[in-house]
Amino acid sequence: METKFGFTSFTISEFEKWIKQENIARTVLFIQEHHTFSPGYIHFKGNNHFDMQKSMKNHHVNNNGWSDIGQHFTIFPDGVVMTGRSLESSPACIFGNNKHAICIENVGFFDTGEDEMTAKQRDSIIRLTAALCKRLDIPVSSDRIVYHHWFDLSTGARTNGTGMTKSCPGTNFFGGNTVAACEQNFLPLVANAIGQPTTNPTPSKIIGYGSVTAEVLNIRRGANSSFDRVGQTTLGAIVRVYEEKNNWYRISQDNEEWVYSNYIDDVRRATVNADVLNVRSGPSTRFHVVGSVIKNEEVFVYEEKDNWSQINIDEQWVSSRFLDFSS
Known part of the structure; x- marks a missing residue:
């Protein structure tokens, strides 16, 4: 090395x-x-x-x-x-x-x-x-x-x-x-x-997904602030949640990597089912188009409102009718 x-x-x-x-x-x-x-x-x-x-x-x-x-x-x-x-x-x-x-x-x-x-x-x-x-x-x-x-x-x-x-x-x-x-x-x-098959893979141990709400969030070796810091993650990052303990989330499948859940908001994972889906600056067609996502693209939904889904920490919204939710 x-x-x-x-x-x-x-x-x-x-x-x-x-x-x-x-x-x-x-x-x-x-x-x-x-x-x-x-x-x-x-x-x-x-x-x-x-x-x-x-x-x-x-x-x-x-x-x-x-x-x-x-x-x-x-x-x-x-x-x-x-x-x-x-x-x-x-x-x-x-x-x-x-x-x-x-x-x-x-x-x-x-x-x-x-x-x-x-x-x-x-x-x-x-x-x-x-x-x-x-x-x-x-x-x-x-x-x-x-x-x-x-x-x-x-x-x-x-x-x-x-x-x-x-x-x-x-x-x-x-x-x-x-x-x-x-x-x-x-x-x-x-x-x-x-040792993994290409079909019928081992079911995931993930219990949910979350978005980091702190500017910088410490990752610790255990489910308590007394444990050593082993890393950091930042605002808006999407983390996988494998275990919950005493208001702490384990975010690694194999390692002891924990974050304080008070700084994590739950999000839902979804797949785009339209060929091209407009991304708007608010939850309505009255808002301007600011981008697009394409079919089979994976997105994470931060908030849902009137059949619209917010897919980023800033104002980016898509119609929920064109999303297939998996969690």
Whole structure:
């Protein structure tokens, strides 16, 4: 394990141990798989991991105008894993689909006839994806582990590869970038790595979801303020609730990570069932349209009023008629 330029590198075994203990308050529902295209294998010298990661960050910040490097993790040809942006921040990787996601960038150009993925990188991609699924309670399915190729570049709609899309993560990424190729070639490897079937996954232990109402909320090792602080989360973050004890919530499936429930408001999880659903600045069609959400997008509802649902801590409302509630 080594840290430089604000990034930390791991072997895949080191990463698997690290992620088990890492405090992650943000609710993550999706894992995105990408290839970098450029830089590719030709740019990798075997010892320039940090320089490549710094270069990617500089491009994302200075050329794209983003606040940070786009991805959460980068996997190099020799299997080394490197951190990117904070896990508490959404990535900048798939237009319209970054909320509640973690982005993995795999160094290389994996279209047919281009870079041939090494065995070490292949192993790290499988094991890192599996470790994230296990740590974050994400089912191994093509609804939750997604490829960039499946989303239209202009609208963000999931098209499963039709329309205007990138080939990312590559037409030869584990045998192809289609949904069928993912389900046949990649997901079984991830499922096998954690002993989880790709269908009928183990039922979630989540008992609810909540939104943080404090500017900064401490995460503690136990259900009392006398326990050590192990992390913090911030205003508006959506947390999963696995257990309630003495007005405290456990927000990790496997670790002792607790927050004081007085600073958590209950929210409901829902899925958009309209092709495109307008987001308005208030609970009525009289209010201006300020954005949109697309079919199958996951949202969290903070408040309900007259068949309208508030889906953000600021004034963003959608018609409840076009939501399917799951909790």
